[in-house]
Amino acid sequence: xxxxxxxxxxxxxxxxxxxxxxxxxxxxxxxxxxxxxxxxxxxxxxxxxxxxxxxxxxxxxxxxxxxxxxxxxxxxxxxxxxxxxxxxxxxxxxxxxxxxxxxxxxxxxxxxxxxxxxxxxxxxxxxxxxxxxxx
Numbered sequence: 688x689x690x691x692x693x694x695x696x697x698x699x700x701x702x703x704x705x706x707x708x709x710x711x712x713x714x715x716x717x718x719x720x721x722x723x724x725x726x727x728x729x730x731x732x733x734x735x736x737x738x739x740x741x742x743x744x745x746x747x748x749x750x751x752x753x754x755x756x757x758x759x760x761x762x763x764x765x766x767x768x769x770x771x772x773x774x775x776x777x778x779x780x781x782x783x784x785x786x787x788x789x790x791x792x793x794x795x796x797x798x799x800x801x802x803x804x805x806x807x808x809x810x811x812x813x814x815x816x817x818x819x820x821x822x
Contacts, residue, residue, distance in 0.1 A: 688751055695749055702727070702734050706742050710752055714765035717772065717780040723763060757813060769793075774815040783814075 688707040693699060709726045718726075724739045743763060746752045753767035757774065764772070764782075769792055771783040796807045 688746075691751055692746075692749075697745070697749070702731055702738055703742055705730050705734075706739060706746075710746070710763065710765060714752065714763060715782075717757075717762045717764050719760040719762055721760075755813060769796075769810060771812045771814055774813060776816055780813075 688711055689699060689704060692703065692707065697703070705727050706723070709723060713722065713726060720740065720743070723743065724736055727739055728734055743752070743754070747754050747767075750767055753764045754761055755764075755772065756762070757772075757780065762780065766782055766784075769789065771788060771792070772780050773783050774780050792810065792812070796810055799805050799807050
């Protein structure tokens with residue numbers, strides 16, 4: 688991610704480098720803002736919440752990471768591409784990226800565009816597993 692930031696002309700401050708490393712390390716788990724902030728603050732005690740927030744927002748705008756809201760929290764992920772996030776009964780969130788599922792998602796986007804006249808820039812689907820039915 689640091690190479691992509693550099694290529695986009697973003698100055699690599701120590702805080703941005705640490706945030707980039709943190710997102711690479713824990714982004715697969717779809718961490719909340721507080722989880723990201725605590726992980727970065729552990730290595731840069733003087734960093735502020737606003738600095739982390741601003742830089743996460745910038746990374747989203749640059750298309751480097753994605754975000755979505757789940758149970759009242761903003762979650763971050765390293766995969767900003769079209770996919771499904773599956774919430775497990777224990778609160779873990781994982782990506783579903785099967786080719787056949789992706790084909791159906793593309794069809795849904797096309798239907799939304801054709802039938803509703805809405806051009807979908809990004810589609811976020813969050814499926815929560817029913818704990819009673821998952822066993």
